[in-house]
């Protein structure tokens with residue numbers, strides 16, 4: 439019963455309050471008529487968040503097709519499906535124990551069903567879908583067999599790197615086989631260069647942003663007829679983005695009949711997930727037996743995060759930030775600043791990101807490398823900043839929400855909200871850039887610098903995301 443009441447909270451907290459426009463309904467939810475398979479499940483589990491039998495770890499034992507052994511290793515779950523050289527790479531990198539979402543999702547993914555992977559930030563969704571990809575592709579065939587769509591160039595670089603790392607040739611048995619080519623088709627790449635890459639090494643797996651992918655598809659430079667797996671990462675972000683949603687919808691219904699394709703959606707936040715499941719089936723984005731796997735639904739954010747807030751006036755924020763950095767002495771930190779508003783641009787103000795960078799460069803006493811990541815800087819500088827970050831060392835990254843989605847910098851120990859995020863979903867994803875070592879016990883800190891008037895907004899996020907924020911006094 440405890441689980442049930444929390445599940446209701448999740449629905450109230452994460453679903454209907456959040457704006458989510460993946461499908462602009464032409465009718466109200468009252469007219470919402472689920473697919474028959476949906477109905478059966480909802481009737482038998484009236485407060486379940488899933489159309490599938492598998493909803494959360496609390497219900498696993500009821501379902502015989504679910505492997506519910508806490509002690510299973512990744513190898514144990516994957517060995518009948520994933521080539522051995524990939525599993526050896528997984529172990530070489532140091533992944534032996536599956537995370538909760540991997541433990542729940544992998545058996546379902548290997549069964550061939552379409553899935554919505556819904557789990558906390560940093561919970562290992564990428565490895566889960568990549569293991570599926572490697573279980574399905576045939577490297578002897580020269581065709582694109584898996585497509586992973588991501589919202590930003592940075593996330594694309596990261597996913598492509600993990601995919602290549604898993605496929606890396608480490609021994610002779612693999613050298614004998616045809617290698618698997620992973621290609622990143624990301625915004626900012628030049629068409630000419632991408633074209634020559636495609637010719638030189640036809641990819642088996644493509645990781646792409648929608649802009650780049652659409653350009654390639656329009657020019658018929660890539661063909662997706664042989665696609666076996668389609669992954670849409672950060673799905674709620676993509677459906678919420680006005681310049682991506684129509685291409686995404688087109689991609690979901692074209693190129694490959696859904697019966698030949700396994701479709702995977704992933705995110706830490708899938709507001710209105712019942713509605714989304716319904717649309718998946720109705721719009722034929724997925725097969726009708728799509729599974730919503732919601733790992734740890736009662737805790738939307740990692741437990742290892744310590745949330746704090748500091749109240750000060752707007753004019754005191756820079757000095758408050760410097761004092762916080764001095765007293766926290768973070769190993770590495772991300773400072774989130776909101777995008778400059780049109781009004782502020784028209785008034786001729788300097789962007790807040792630049793001002794924060796200047797303040798840090800002039801007055802921060804630590805030895806951190808200070809970097810900037812925001813949408814409007816050119817792609818080369820963005821790539822340079824991002825590559826530098828991934829090489830380790832101590833950094834302070836000043837970023838807009840572009841760094842909020844998917845970016846995995848496990849050495850980040852502190853997050854600072856220099857500006858309060860615009861809603862709870864943004865808070866969740868910003869906070870989730872820390873606490874990204876799945877089995878680590880150490881606490882990571884998320885601090886919001888707010889005015890007195892903003893306190894009630896933060897309180898609203900606390901209620902929606904079910905966390906407690908403690909006040910900090912300097």
Ligand SMILES: Nc1ncnc2c1ncn2[C@@H]1O[C@H](COP(=O)(O)OP(=O)(O)OP(=O)(O)O)[C@@H](O)[C@H]1O
Nearest residue numbers: 533535536537559560561562563564565706844846
């Ligand atoms: N089984 C595992 N054991 C140890 N570490 C793992 C395992 N699986 C993934 N990781 C590590 O966990 C971190 C987070 O993984 P990943 O980026 O896939 O998270 P995510 O669920 O996609 O997060 P987000 O929602 O923020 O995109 C990565 O650094 C990854 O290397």
